[in-house]
Amino acid sequence: MWKVLKLVRREYRASVKTKGFIIGLCLAPVIMSGSLIAMVLFRGKVDTADKRIAVVDRSGVAAEVVLASAETRNAEVVFDKVRGKKVKPAYHIEIAAPDDTDPAAQRLALSDRVRSRDLHAFVEIGPGVLAPQDDPDAARITYHAENAAIDEVRGWLSGQINGRLRYLRLTSAGVDESEVGEVLTWLPVESMGLASRDEDTGQVKEAQHSSEMEAVLVPIFTLFLMFLMVMMGAMPLLNAVMEEKTQRIAEVILGSVRPFQFMLGKILGGVAVSLTGLSVYAILGVIVASRMGFTDKIPLHTLPWIYAYAVLMIFMLGGVLAALGAVCNDAKDAQNLTFPAIIPIMIPMFLLVPIIEAPTSAFATGLSLFPPFTPMLMLLRMSAHPGIPLWQPWVGLLGVSLFAMLAVWAGGRIFRVAILMQGQPPKLGLLLRWAIRG
């Protein structure tokens, strides 16, 4: 065993005592959460150039309101009232008289003006918008722009035009004008957690607001954390073993230790590197969260599970990756084998959204009990609301433990044969034969 520990020590020091590890440790979360950080940094950094919008109102009931609403909006939100700085674009509405004789020609003319940047967009309101049930085609409202689908002006126009139309429909149905405002009042449904009883006082504790951070960010952070651990501890094994084979270092090492000890030393080295990274992130995460007052949002109960699953996942993937590294003859082989090797971590990433939305569904439960996916998906489900029954992570742990043992056992048999074999291209049939027959 001391020989394995010597190998672990060398692997660990070779990984951790490098500038690359420190830089990677700092940069990895930045890169992984880059889009979130970019959203925060660039929030409010919008294009403030004014926008001219033409309104072709064939109903004759909405254009004036859109014009008035735009003027009100321009007066209220375009400039920061404290600093006087322009923070949003002004909307300038141009009412275009409908051309009923040749509407297609009018659309083309307006489209050309959009292309020449004279207009930002134009909206065409159908003649039958007040009674959409009678003639749906006549009730269409169309917005034309170069990026119509993602243009925020479209949403603003929709709100103004529909507000006006509902008002008109209600008054024509006999609702008093003074009551229309209350009729149209929209109340949001607040997202709340569950009420509970205080164990000390016995009093009922009111439910707390359920934030996006709890619902989405914490599970995503947990999944990314596992992803980083794998990238840090398991993925480098493939190239490291391949290099030791091609540079004939393996032959020297095998003069002192058995192949399985060699492989185990490398995997445990990867585990040690991962646990170092995990501990750094866990400690920093708790410190940052407590400084920002989010301590109660962090599911600390999952922390031991993260450690347990991280260790097992690196064993499971490490066994496979070390074996694959041993069959590679050059960097090209390693590159070709990287993709199939990372499937167990990529598929859980793709399933992030459906599993966060329904973590207790049969789909999520079944997939999270499939050992290659268990470490990432079980942790994702555990950190998502409303959590999962306690038996599931235990069963998952048992499954992953057995699968990891199988992976290390089979990987060891392949490793033993392949590590000194030169020039044999890696083929699936060969790997299976070595794994079964040794």
Add this chain to the structure above:
Amino acid sequence: MHTVEIRNITKTFGDVIAVNDLSLNVPQGSIYGFIGPNGAGKTTTLRMIMSIFYPDSGTISVFGEQLHGACTDRIGYLPEERGLYRKMKVRELLQFYGELKNGLDVKQEVDRWLTKLDLSDWGDKKVDALSKGMSQKVQFIATVVSRPALIILDEPFTGLDPVNADLIRETVLELQSQGTTVIFSTHDMSVAERMCDFIFMIHRGRKVLDGTLGDIQGQYGSDTLRVRIEDGAPVLQKLEGVEKVANFGRLQELRLTRGYDPQQVLAAMMTRTRIASFEVAKPSLHDIFIRIARPETEEESHVESA
């Protein structure tokens, strides 16, 4: 007492028989030379002694015990191709390799060896910075730093200049004088002749020679003439009683037909050219190697440039 006892080992890789029913005894404290053409089975045999490969059949005993891994702690192994972590510092690397053998602290031993092989200024440099010859010496230190009782050297002199080759050769002889058993493979027949107590030749997986140099040469008798002549090798073409002529430029080596009298050949040569020197000798190891490894070419080329 034999340090290594090999009994009827066979090792195959797929359809290829790398080593075929090989038996060998390596006496304690001896230098045993492994020779043979490329792909003959030398490295496979060495790897089996190291327990890196296991024989399909037969047994290998080292220090009187059949190998199951643990005995390799007393064996130092220098593989044919250098295997050094390029990003590690020389001293750290040697400590790692040395301590991986038996767990003992080898710091002082590393420093002693670095000084002995003129590498003390390179101890804190990364392996990346070393020349090929220096890397070879570092690999040699990694082999001997744990004070093994048996050292196995696969092509130890490859890549070394004559000065460093002499240094390693003297070091190997010094280790032998201290009781270490040495097995090494080489393609340099003159090194094998000068250094080895015993020589073993393997060809196509089978043992074809095994014994002292004298024993081996004795099997062939004094069937070799070494001559210096005025008109060079062409005048020796189709000389009666001569099977083959190896031309070394200023010296020609003639292999006689079995049972043919050297004096008759001398008389025949004197009719063609003037003889500057004439010696009846046993065949060199180089010649024996060629006779075994390339017997078919004898028919094709009567006068061969060496």
